[in-house]
Amino acid sequence: MSTPLYFSDDLEVDMEAFVADRYSARFVLADTNTRLHAEPLAKALNAKLLVVPAGENHKNLQQAEKIWQQLLNAGADRRAVLLNLGGGMITDLGGFVAASYKRGISCIHVPSSLLAMVDAAHGSKTGINMGGVKNAIGHFYPAEAIFIHAALLDTLPLRELQSGKAEMFKHGLLGDAELWQQMTALPAAARPGRALLERAIALKTTIAAADPTEKGLRKLLNLGHTFGHAFESYFMYSSTPWLHGEAIFAGMLLEARLSNRLGLLSEADLDEIQRVLQNWQPAGKWPPLALILPWLLNDKKNHSSQVQFVLPVAIGSAVYDQAVSVADLEKWYPQLLEG
Ligand SMILES: NC(=O)c1ccc[n+]([C@@H]2O[C@H](COP(=O)([O-])OP(=O)(O)OC[C@H]3O[C@@H](n4cnc5c(N)ncnc54)[C@H](O)[C@@H]3O)[C@@H](O)[C@H]2O)c1
DSSP states (O other), X not given: OOOOEEEOSOHHHHHHHHHTTSOSOEEEEEETTTHHHHHHHHHHHTOEEEEEOOSGGGOSXXXXXXXXXXXXXXXXXXXXXXXXXXXXXXXXXXXXXXXXXXXXXXXXXXXXXXXXXXXXXXXSBOOEEETXXXXXXXXXXXXXXXXXXXXXXXXXXXXXXXXXXXXXXXXXXXXXXXXXXXXXXXXXXXXXXXXXXXXXXXXXXXXXXXXXXXXXXXXXXXXXXXXXXHHHHHHHTSXXXXXXXXXXXXXXXXXXXXXXXXXXXXXXXXXXXXXXXXXGOOOSOOOOHHHHHHHHXXXXXXXXXXXXXXXXXXXXXXXXXXXXXXXXXXXXXXXXXXX
């Protein structure tokens, strides 16, 4: 059964109506940036506010443990609900905490970044990072509902908004050519409207529903993520971390070039993908292969010393389980960087 999705113009009223008397206690989880939205919501819902530091490097066991402890201290029982108001870091962390607390309490996602609205909040994946490996620990654990309140984006920094567009381009590139066209037609600084959000969400939820635990088809959603996660992990503790979406933009570009090199993607489609994605690439020096190889091989999508990729084969179509040997990557990587 898919998670109910609500587009809400008045979060406090709509959430109160949904939460009603279903739960024994209400908790709102936010980070230090989304707290400004979470505080009034918690007040209106008579919920306890739990705040963690913002940033991907806090999506970890230490923060999960602190939240579990706060839930215990507050006497939360199995009928409590956790409302996760934040970007993908909060929906992943809050979902993970909810999945494990007392063997699972209810959670509701209120995504507040574009990336979380179109991607992270949907499809039931939760997770935390460990030992520098992204999402090393996690569950498939569905939220009870997802509320999208577009006005939350008013306070989202522009760089974060742009990062969120990566997943929308990704959804278009892997499975919806019309979405890809619509995203390319959107002015660079514009915020996508509800129709685009719905289209991007539909692609994700349809694929996730067809393959909830990622045995096959759902791997398509990892387009751009093999290189992308490696870049994101490599830069995470540097002085110039890449945002998740920025890393995915870079990953999609390199994976499109790799696909062309393997004879899976035509020159014409590669040209179009490069024309669009080159406008969205993170600045700065990209690391040599040797420095990201540990993450490419640690990536949980890989089964052996070969690296598994999802590769675009046309605009609107991709294939998964494409194994490339480390030797070939070593040969091709410098050319993939140059295009
Ligand atoms: N579970 C999944 O299926 C899935 C899919 C894609 C990504 N993810 C995860 O999502 C995370 C990336 O998501 P993200 O880009 O939203 O990261 P994020 O949650 O770290 O949010 C990015 C930044 O924006 C801030 N922010 C969020 N909403 C705001 C608002 N309305 N106003 C002001 N500031 C706001 C946050 O505090 C943070 O500083 C990664 O951890 C990634 O692994 C999960």
